[in-house]
Amino acid sequence: MSSMNQIEEEIISDFELFDSWEEKYHYIIELGQKLAPLDEKYKIDEYKIKGCQSSVWLNGEERNGKIYFSADSDSTFVKGEIALLMMVLSGQTPESILDAKLEFIDALGLRQHIAVTRANGLSAMIKQMKTYALAISSASK
Amino acid sequence: MTPFNINKIRSEFPILSEKAHGKPLVYFDNAATSQKPKVVIDALVDYYSSYNANIHRGVHFLSQKASAAFDEVREKVKTFINAKSEREIIFVRGTTEAINLVASTYGRKNIVQGDEILISAMEHHSNIVPWQMLCEEKGAILKVIPMNEKGELLMEQLPALLTDKTKFVSVVHISNSLGTMNPVKEIIRQAHAKGIPVLVDGAQSTAHELIDVQDLDADFFTFSGHKILGPTGVGCLYGKLHLLEAMPPYHGGGEMISSVSFEKTTYNEVPFKFEAGTPNIADVIVLGTAIDYWNQLDRKAAAAWEKELLNYANKLISEIPAVRLIGTAENKASVVSFVIDGVNALDAGMFLDTKGIAVRTGHHCTEPVMQFFKIPGTLRASFMFYNTKEEVEALAENLTKAIALLQPHSVA
Incomplete structure (x- = not known):
């Protein structure tokens, strides 16, 4: 697994190919459509992050000292956003997830297209991923 | 047939000649707020x-x-x-x-x-x-x-x-x-x-x-x-x-x-x-x-034009398979609210945004209405007298495209 910074750089350079919001939208929708399905047993309130216009279900599991996420949403676009986060965070150690600055999100130029409610949704997803990392790293100490 | 001079009216609203994401702005979020004429x-x-x-x-x-x-x-x-x-x-x-x-x-x-x-x-x-x-x-x-x-x-x-x-x-x-x-x-x-x-x-x-x-x-x-x-x-x-x-x-x-x-x-x-x-x-x-x-506006003509836009939008949008209109009262103002089977309203609304079309998605601050219809939210297009039939057509065409992209069966 490459370092988080490398992955973030790759995503940024992928996005540099896009000239317009429309192209970015289509790319994120495609990521959302390709996101591996979440096991139905996790699609319950315990795993739910409620947003203003969409819901997200997120699970994190530890394997060999690394955390792997799986998720679903009723919005394909939001699934695409989760997929971007998972590219960077899934398969990393709890410590690096907790330290992650995730500066690539700003570099993608998405925030201007994502209204505050949805930007907040993104923050809630990041917070939830970090909560998993914190819980797992505390449990292993 | 245009009952009043829609081009003249549009020219009085500077924002209507703006672009959104490089495309001509189609503003259908009038129930949230109206645009302003230059005199204002x-x-x-x-x-x-x-x-x-x-x-x-x-x-x-x-x-x-x-x-x-x-x-x-x-x-x-x-x-x-x-x-x-x-x-x-x-x-x-x-x-x-x-x-x-x-x-x-x-x-x-x-x-x-x-x-x-x-x-x-x-x-x-x-x-x-x-x-x-x-x-x-x-x-x-x-x-x-x-x-x-x-x-x-x-x-x-x-x-x-x-x-x-x-x-x-x-x-x-x-x-x-x-x-x-x-x-x-x-x-x-x-x-x-x-x-x-x-x-x-x-x-x-x-x-x-x-x-x-x-x-x-x-x-x-x-x-x-x-x-x-x-x-x-x-x-x-x-x-x-x-x-x-x-x-x-x-x-x-x-x-x-x-x-x-x-x-x-x-x-x-x-x-x-x-x-x-x-x-x-x-x-x-x-x-x-x-x-x-x-x-100074001919309000009867403006109301008649809005009614025409509403009827036209109702017709074009209800012809799209998978669309279900929410709110079909006999007496209606120029609002078309709808859901699309298998397509999240937010995703479709963002698709329309990439095409320069402004609609509203969500519960519109009327959560009990959404609970009554057992839906999380709708897409809402709301019209004002300065909107045109061409804009309504752009909405319907792009909705069809959004559905083709976003409905689950379209995944390759």
Whole structure:
């Protein structure tokens, strides 16, 4: 697994190919459509992050000292956003997830297209991923 | 056939020739806020450029000019909604503040434990929450006029809902999420037969209907400036004079007083009693300019054009497979609300945004309406007289494209 910074750089350079919001939208929708399905047993309130216009279900599991996420949403676009986060965070150690600055999100130029409610949704997803990392790293100490 | 010169009208609204994401802007979020004609934008600049001053206090030239311009608007609003007296017009921030004002003054004074307040099933949160807060404080009960699957109020249930305990009725004139035009005149007639006052939430209706508060016989009527081509931050509460006079003040401060000592303050007369502090001078004056614009517009032709846009949109959108219209009342204003099978409203709304088309997605601050239809939210396109049939066609075409992209079976 490459370092988080490398992955973030790759995503940024992928996005540099896009000239317009429309192209970015289509790319994120495609990521959302390709996101591996979440096991139905996790699609319950315990795993739910409620947003203003969409819901997200997120699970994190530890394997060999690394955390792997799986998720679903009723919005394909939001699934695409989760997929971007998972590219960077899934398969990393709890410590690096907790330290992650995730500066690539700003570099993608998405925030201007994502209204505050949805930007907040993104923050809630990041917070939830970090909560998993914190819980797992505390449990292993 | 165009009943009026749509090109000329569009040229009066600078924003309509703007681009969104490099594409011609199609603005279909008029129920959220209207766009502004150039005369309105210019009037705001003119006020700050040439006669900005505080009003009703200064002896100087600027203050007198601003005071005169401000006072004139009360008269304009009076005529615009056909109130009896300009003293019945209170300037507020908007419909939300107007309803809160009535709940906090009339409501607090007159509602007691066990009383009932009646609203409808399609209220905006701003016509639910202030009454819930009052009910909680007083131990009163909030009752709801139910609706049918088309989004029409069940009027046959109204007589039974107007009980001896009902002390106030507050209903929306036109629903923001369904477009339903409610029979408020009939609701008022029945309520008055039992001596119950009625507030009409005119946030959506004032831009689409000619308002005549005397003909409606409404006790209170509210609207927001920004939804009727005016600036944000200003709106009006109309109230019958004898009701306003009997109500306690809302906020305390300057302007609302007659005299102040540490022992006792006497309040100013209506409407100033309800307008504490320096008012929103600029936006009130510019609201007057917006009303001037309405007065020179052929409103019958504008309403007919909006009806044509609505019918055309209804036809094109309902022809799209997988679309289900939400709100199919016989009497509707220019709002089309719908859901798409298998497609998230937010995803479709963002797709339209990439094409420069502005719609609203979500629950539109009417969560109980969404609960009634068992949906999380809708896509809503709302029209104004400056919209065109070509824009409606662009919406329908792009919706078809959004569905092709977003429906699950389209995944390769």
